[in-house]
Amino acid sequence: MMLQSAPSISPDALLDVDNLVVEYPVGAKIVHAVSGVSLQIARGETLGLVGESGCGKSTLGRAVLQLRRPTSGRVSFDGQDLTAMHGDALRQMRRRVQLIFQDPIASLNPRRRIGDIVAEPLVIAGVKDPEKRERLVHEVLTAVGLDPTLVVGRLPHEFSGGQCQRICIARALILNPEFIVCDEPVSALDVSIRAQILNLLEEMKGRFGLTLLFIAHDLAVVKAVSDRVAVMYLGRLCEVGPSEQLFARPAHPYTALLIEAIPVPDPDVRPTETVPVGEPPSPIAPPSGCRFRTRCPRADQRCSDEVPELRAVAPGQFVACHHPLI
């Protein structure tokens, strides 16, 4: 089964990303940030997206929302091609999708009061009635566990990182979106606040009937909230599969490496020190063939000659590797 078209999971895909390419010109060179990614997300599903810093996760998330226009490829949302949409049609569509960022403090305007920050999407969407806006702001702040009366009049710097992330989540929820890209929403938070925010996202997902693309670099965090996980390396997908299955039986050497790297809170589990030294090569000149080959213990000649395509290795599990682990 050859697949550069997506591993199809459900006829009810809310989001269908087909062969997406995003390139950034830098001087005379080109950064190959996303190079032919296909994936689908079913309505009500959470798809986790993991990979190291710089592998293109944020770029993919932003291109899906058309905040950055892709170089090529197609993004369908609820059956409509976003890449072909412009102007009003796109603005209307954007009300149904939202983005939450990694750095909660930096993504809030320091000079605006929380009430105005959270109400801003309503203003942009043309909700003119101030009483209605106020009511909605109160509702959504309460939903994310903040006391609106204590919060609306204050400025972002008066809040901790965890509280700022709650405010960002409130802002993302206020237009009642169907789909949210969460771009490393907990990476900047410490262990206890991270757990609070992950729980909050899960609760909001149930309450608002959301579909999520959840981006992180920590596979343990991703697994906690995702139905399926997509593993990305240097602009390409390595592996996609149901969370538990992917954990129990990773097929791609890079997935195995990510699992290995998770710190386990058990002193009897000595860190293995097998994680190969090195970082991803430059996305300006990615390696030929399999992009992971410069760090892969299984690499051979074929890996530099041929780009591995995503193919099924188990029900629902797809891998792009010439020599998969299963």
Next chain:
Amino acid sequence: MTGNTLLSVEDVVVDLPTPRGNLRAVDHVDLTVGAGQTLGVVGESGCGKTMLSRAILQLVPKKAKLSGRVMFDGQDLLQLSPEKLRKLRGRSLAVVFQDPMTSLNPVLTIGTQLIETLQEHLELNDATATRRSIELLAAVGIPAPEQRLAQYPHQLSGGMRQRVAIAIALSCEPKLLIADEPTTALDVTIQAQILDLLAREQRRRHMAMILITHDLGVVAGRTDEVAVMYAGRVVERAPTPALFKKMRMPYTEALLAALPKLDAAPHTPLPAISGRPPDPTRPLQGCSFSPRCRYAMSRCQREKPALEAAETSAHQFACFHPIETHADANV
């Protein structure tokens, strides 16, 4: 702690004046680190980990009031002249921060910074210092080290910058390295590499280390002893295996529970610790953890539990109602 004590922190208090009143960032902390040993310091953000390490380094903010004793390698650091302290720091007492740019100078090349550090503390000529710099960069896993000497910090990735900061910290063969959340800003894979690197260099140099983190998973396999901090105090302290086998302090248990479990099914709610640590300018009368503690009883609101030894003197905790483990239930 067995072996010879390299560092002993005795009754250290750090007070900071703030517009809201006095802020006690470190509240009567006692700790020891043996030569070649690793101590993990764990706790949520704001609980005083960084301020404690700055107290050890004698690098607290100017307006801060520091008291207690910090004995390092036979000297009381609080009594040393600024000149002597400067010599000590970077020589036998080194530090790596969470953000490598805290210790790197953005306008100097990697080479200049390494060579300057080496020449400041050791009497090396240019050629020897350059050769040592290249060796150090290679030792911390930087590819093509000769070429890196001419590069500036911004030309490196976050992981590479942290490696350079570690190379500089290791350059004069310190006896103690304080690593303050050295990997919190980094990816999981790079984190594993950096922690491996620190562990390897530590063994090779027989260097002691204080590893500060908010993630109990990070200290589990990589430390000899763990001190858990909460609201400026050490609330549990034990040899690492003993701590994980038999956690007594509810806060430690809660920190561990908040980590995502690899064997839990997706969408399992995490047992998060509700709320935040108390406002450090408004210390509580009783146990600082009591508003968030699921075991709290009325005494916990009235009195502050002292850090006391459990069964073994090596395992201490500050709690009136410590967690009873299975082992206890059987006796």
